[in-house]
Amino acid sequence: MSRRGTVVRRFTLLYAAGFLGSGIVLLVLTYVMSGVRLSAPAPGNVPAPAPSGSSEADAAQRQIRELRDRLAEVQGQEQHRWVVASLVALVVTALLSLLLGRLLARRVLRPLRLITAATRRISAENLHERLDVTGPADEVKELADTVDDLLERLEASFAAQRRFVGNASHELRTPLATIRASLDVAVAKPEPAAQALALAGRVRTELDRVDHLLDGFLLLARAQHGAFSDRTLVSLGELAREALDDRAPDIAAKSLALDAEVGAAAWTRGSAVLLSRMVRNVVDNAITHNHANGWIRITADGDGSGARLVVETGGDVLEQSRVDRLGQPFERLGTARTGPEGSSGLGLSIVSAIVAAHGGRLVLRARPEGGLRVAVTLASAVPEGAAARTGVPV
Incomplete structure (x- = not known):
């Protein structure tokens, strides 16, 4: 039995059972009371017995017995018809009670269905939406208001987190630039020590990694914000060729x-800009996390149902449960938090955020033969003449 509508069926059966129970009790009481009334002879209707020994008395007794037999037969027929009519009425009542119970159950649960549908539509990208359930101040209205309060707190928390990531990443650029300039000044001195040069090289390498990480944070914050003023026609195929x-x-x-x-x-x-970074991240991931002498298959096409970019690679057999987490920041298939050289652990999480911000769909699948399949689907657009070039507003 499907779980969908289970509560409706439960309420329907409950209403129908209560209605039928009341009907059965009413029929039993009516039957008992009518049986007592029909079996009790009315006073004065039975003639007084005539003196025994006379022919008139015998005839009268026979008439009385015949009348009683006829009365009993009529009562039996009436009771039989009453029982049949009661059973028919009970069946009709059962059907009506089921129909009425379902209508009442659906009516009672309608606000809950609306709350469920609205809650499913709300995600991290549209936390500003609210249920706004109207009606009397009952338990359902209280539940909807509680959900709205929860969404409001979640929206504030997500917004604060994104602001913090963006502001912190931006503010850290100043001290990083200062450190880089100080290194350049130290190395530019006449005859610097070899140890100082080696140390400066290592520090500069780490600065590059931190700068790359901050770029990822800023791009992730912008993608999660989802407000773009530079929407243009973009070709995923052209972006893939460039990458x-x-x-x-x-x-x-x-x-x-x-x-x-x-x-x-x-x-x-x-x-x-964001879509170019999305494609580059997918391509970079396919190259960086690939074996030597491996292979990469890239497909970019589209039709009325959407524009698609699919990147597949070979490699080791992966667990789907771990692949599903690659869209989260700093999630890697390896156990260490430090990935390959130049990897910040934000690549696919940035891809996921950009796809979500454009209303698309990202599917990560572990290939049964080994390796990973990354599929991006976005809403398709139709270019118009010569203006339909990558990055050219239309």
């Missing part, structure tokens, strides 16, 4: 076999 061209040396260094099928129909509308 592959930029990473061609790394692909050659790992001897990766590349199979790219990027069509011209993968058009969507959104932030060109």
